[in-house]
Amino acid sequence: MACRDTGDDQMIDLIPSSEQGAIAEGVADFLREHFPIDRLRHSRGTVDDNWVDLAQLGAFGVSVPEESGGIGLGVVEDVLVFREFGRHLVSPAAIGTRVAAIAAAANGQEALCRDLLKGRRRAGLATPAGSGVQLLEVGTGDLCVAISGEILQVFDTDQLADREELFALDETLTLARGRLGKAPLITVTDRSLVLSVRLLAAAMLCGVLDVTRDMAVDYARTRQQFGVPIGVFQGIKHPCADIALAAEEAWSQVAYASLMLEAELPSAAFDVTAAKFVAGDNALVSARANIQIHGGMGFTDEVDAQLLLKRVHVLHQLFDDPRLVRQSLLELPLEI
Amino acid sequence: MACRDTGDDQMIDLIPSSEQGAIAEGVADFLREHFPIDRLRHSRGTVDDNWVDLAQLGAFGVSVPEESGGIGLGVVEDVLVFREFGRHLVSPAAIGTRVAAIAAAANGQEALCRDLLKGRRRAGLATPAGSGVQLLEVGTGDLCVAISGEILQVFDTDQLADREELFALDETLTLARGRLGKAPLITVTDRSLVLSVRLLAAAMLCGVLDVTRDMAVDYARTRQQFGVPIGVFQGIKHPCADIALAAEEAWSQVAYASLMLEAELPSAAFDVTAAKFVAGDNALVSARANIQIHGGMGFTDEVDAQLLLKRVHVLHQLFDDPRLVRQSLLELPLEI
Amino acid sequence: MEFAVSAKDAKFREDVREWLSVNVPRDPRPPITLAGAEQVEFMRRWQRKLFDGGWAGISWPEEYGGRGLSLVEQVIWYEEYARAGAPEAGCLFCSLQHAAPTLIVKGSPEQKAYYLPRILTGEDIWCQGFSEPGAGSDLANISTRGTVECDYIIVNGSKIWTSFAQVSDYQELVIRTQPGSKRHKGLTWIICDMRLPGITIRPIKSLDGEYHNCEVFYDNVEIPVVNVVGKIDDGWSVAMATLSFERGTAFMETQMRLAYTVEKLIGLARLLKGADGRPIIEDGGIASQLSRLRARSASLKAMTYMGASRARNSDMPGPEGTYIALRCGEMKQEVYRLAMEILGPQGMERPVELATQDLVQQYLYSYAATIGGGTSEIRRNIIGERLLGLPRHG
């Protein structure tokens, strides 16, 4: 467990223990082999081929209770795994699938929980937009997760109405408009669970940020102009430094917030909201800078810089308009 | 005249004519000799020694009618002269003195007008602050100009109440708190005159921006680090370029707005407000960058970078909180 | 400093507005696709309509079939053009804004007589051929070579970032004709017929889904010497004429469109409601950015007047045009970034796969604005070194 009461000693450690590191590394190994980012170069809203294998690895059940088929760890370990998902631009349906499984287990729907954990079913996400919702990665037969305040609901496909397919900014994902029905499959009121959804989106943003940094630095080191690597010039070097700082800052806050959330501290709502805001903002600014660092190549779809940008937009908007997230930051209680 | 009706040809020329250039150059020559910026290095709210000589040059009466002792030109020529004032950090009382003279002439108070034009009297400025006003450069015996909506009022010293001396952010200027009386010496309702006051503050900001650019570039060219002039590094070169762009942009808008104001076009209010906003914002950002470019020296009072910063703050706040100026930009009518 | 009010002014605006209201195509300009035929057909038709209406080449001297409008009239034209939602120049940009001005200044009488009318009517499409792989936007590093053999120049090499090459008839091609020459010496500016044997074109897909750029390969392409503009080995001065022009009033259409987009965004922010049920404009963070951009649009226009005023007193626009290019590119991105903030979740959607009138598409396209035609970093170098006299990187 990432959180314990020692009685007399106190500490905050943001470095993964060797057990935690091993879980993340196991997932990372699998993703490196089966989810290289360039698989998405010319993809159009298609489900990843290896979704079932990823599920069978246990990646969506890290914080699902063992008795329901999960690994029985907490959101801290989830965050480490979802950062790896972000690094490989795994579908945000990973968040929906993980949270739907937890909700199903809490609701006694064990069969559904196991279907999700085994990759037999998938859950996409609903974000409020206009008078309806945007359905992200909700394909035929998929479930759909929506949140509102402290309530989390899971809908089955037949509980969605007025569905209309759309072209997505991130064309590697499917997007539709629709309306949520009145009778969800599952309704759970759980503040921590709702917060965890936001935090996992932030963790995925951190993963994208890591890739952004590495891509920018790699290009700055190798691309030559005026006879030297462009990383010599402060006009390139300093933006690279800013991206690295952005990644360090975002991950620090996400890691910290995961500990606060796991410990159920009163300030967890603020810390998670700040994590989503900082990770989203930093990832967006960095994805843009990475395109600029790549110059003409950055504007093409021949390098992955554009995939990172588009994915960041989607994760940043997931469940909440960042504009309103920013506003709420001023109102949330904060102990200092 | 800067504005004429040609009937069949139309043009906008933002370059001073040779006559206009000669007026500005005459003032500039005098200022270079008698108002070097370093006169302010260790000055504490003292009136410039050469105020009377500057007045006798006619510098405050450029747009005062000839029959009242002025030169009888317009706000376009004023703007050129006030940019020179900005370049030499002449007291903002120049604005008050100029506008008080115009108001006095319009009000038939010819003796007062001549006193102002000859430098025998000076007019400082009142900016709303809290429940009273801030009195900037309103010394003993000075007049004081206040504006509200389209109304401009001139107060004599004895019409000010509750005066309390303050230390100013810009310690080369005097500052006090006070209240305006009920019976001003002069009240004029004149939209264009009120707008001209804002525009002249913007013109002075442009002058400060010019000095800021020259100071930054000069330091970048001469200061050596790691064996080369620091201007080699893009971390210095690019901020210098941004300052130069900021100066070009601000002056272009001020010059353009002066023509629109002189022609009394409906969009003049927007153009003048935009000029004040852009000049203030650009001057502030640039003054800050100039300090950073100067490194450790920039933080001392041994170079003039700090004088520029402090003066910019004062001119930016003059008469209106820039925060509210920015808000008003969204409401003003604009023909496009 | 002078503002000469004209009685014709309001009348001119009225005429423009009326003509545009009747003639602007109702359909948006098609995107530039791999083949690009739809946009070409659309733009040729529109340019022909402009020509027939007497609105082609508004800034060209009358002797070349233009209207010779004053700067103020040009501003009015582009203001109304943007307001009417008339098509952006797209595949005609290079012919109208680069090639024609260059030919007018540097072309031979025969070149002018042949090419200018075909550009004016939209018959010919042109592309640029300056950038090369590895050389970036620095002309001094051009290595595509041309060998003079009798009446032909034989060209070998390649160009990159050539916009609209896949649909172009001609190319403004800059090559190195003096073997072993360095930097700006020994370059030649030549008109290259894009249908000549030995030319291969590879369109590059952009991040917005369009095909804005191409690589062009030259394998023993034989171009007649009469196609040289200016003199052989004097291409640098010809190219500079184009670039100076590009940095001046050529940005006017973009500027006016930006100004108009800001007004549109203000309207959109008043109309749209966020998930909290409040109009977006009531978000002061959004409102303050809109204010700022409204003021910055105005000052960008003023900078154009300033540049044109300076140009009036000299033969060629000064390098101050780089100020406008830099500001214009960065502002374009700011405007569309703000559009995305206003759109919120709606910005994740695109109504159809590709649509040039879509704000999301325009947002994505805006990434080119600080890269194409010289990155913002290069522009800041130019300002620092050429205008401010700062030392070059050793």
Added chain:
Amino acid sequence: MEFAVSAKDAKFREDVREWLSVNVPRDPRPPITLAGAEQVEFMRRWQRKLFDGGWAGISWPEEYGGRGLSLVEQVIWYEEYARAGAPEAGCLFCSLQHAAPTLIVKGSPEQKAYYLPRILTGEDIWCQGFSEPGAGSDLANISTRGTVECDYIIVNGSKIWTSFAQVSDYQELVIRTQPGSKRHKGLTWIICDMRLPGITIRPIKSLDGEYHNCEVFYDNVEIPVVNVVGKIDDGWSVAMATLSFERGTAFMETQMRLAYTVEKLIGLARLLKGADGRPIIEDGGIASQLSRLRARSASLKAMTYMGASRARNSDMPGPEGTYIALRCGEMKQEVYRLAMEILGPQGMERPVELATQDLVQQYLYSYAATIGGGTSEIRRNIIGERLLGLPRHG
């Protein structure tokens, strides 16, 4: 990743809060003037009070008289310290945050025994002696030289940007002891008694009216060799120990103060009304900046935890501390710039000529935050070159 909740936690916070509420001086810390006597007296008294209360050297190991608090407890301490408005370290910063940690790691037993207690009680004031004219913050360019003669090192040269030299008892002095040595080799770190003959101090007035920095000149100053910390010619590694420390938790006080300042500004924006009669907080432009800074304060704290967590697994804090230094400096400026926007016209006034508790004064002082101890540009170079492996400027 682990968060060990302690039952002592809340109790500790309560103790700290209570002690501070009784003991924090009611008067603000005096500014640092030309002579500086008022601040010295004030800070010595306050440090003595901290010592007597058992709150001196909270992060020091207990064997040196410190409290050896855990990182969490340090955070609580600085949070409460900032909330209570307790004095910033000022003229004691160098002794407590630089000199003592360096001596603890690199000092001889005799040096520790003599200097550490005097630092802990506030008896001695220290200053740094690293920067030189022309060398900026780059230690590699140090040219102040020391010649070893018997038991003394004879020092000649000068230092600049030395904070609090005018009131210091000792200096952390880095000099070049190997003649002709280059860059990081041949440097020596030595304790210099500031009252030695041959030392001249010129205080420099800063833009906020205080005298934060001095130039120090050395004319045949004779320093005993026993004052060398570490070994002769091995000063680089000693200095690095200090700098690494500086970049780690030494920023904690600043961070907590910034976080608390943001909360204060939120309160101020709710309280103050603009010229339009509306509370400033209703200006969404202001509100959105406050939100942003509130989140950024939190993440800055998290970065400190991250750095400390890494340090726990290695002997010395890594260069990642530069991230914190960079962010901290820039955020300090953002916070006080926003304060000026909130103050509006009130920001043009200062209640007295110099007052360290005044937001305007703090705003002016914040200009040092991206310059002193390495400019933001240098910090970005360090991140780019040392952390990311980008090539150095040739």
